[in-house]
Amino acid sequence: MRIGELSRQTGVSERLLRYYEEQGLLHPRRRPSGYRDYADSDVHTVRRIRTLLSAGLGTSVIAEVLPCFADKGDLLAPTCSELVVGLGKERDRISTSIDELVSARTILDAILGAADVADTDSGGYDDPTSKYPTSDAPTEPALR
DNA sequence: CTTCTCACA
């Protein structure tokens, strides 16, 4: 299929599909016309890419990791054990990032809490934190 | 009409 159809079937813009190719995530074959020719399986590939992207992985990582997955139902199944440990490390990185952000926010809350300014109007600042007492805030919308 | 590459008030 050509880029237009893949775009419609995946909901991903043609622009992005070409970008994915640039990043080595997709390898469409070329027609004598120069048009990209995608395999039907690329519809699934694009889904995987989107999933991995929402998992916070960079395109470079995804390019290396992509072939190590098998389509198990609608889920992504890691094939190589090497990949599993790698993703585990990635998960840990995210965890520390979250921790750092949480503490950063705590510090800011303290600073804002000590605010002592004349301006009454803009005095009230939003503290979404109050809605999420302890840690976790609403999660990003699940994968589509 | 669709796709391609390249470029950017």
Added chain:
DNA sequence: TGTGAGTA
């Protein structure tokens, strides 16, 4: 990552 140009 959108958008327009100028093609094939």
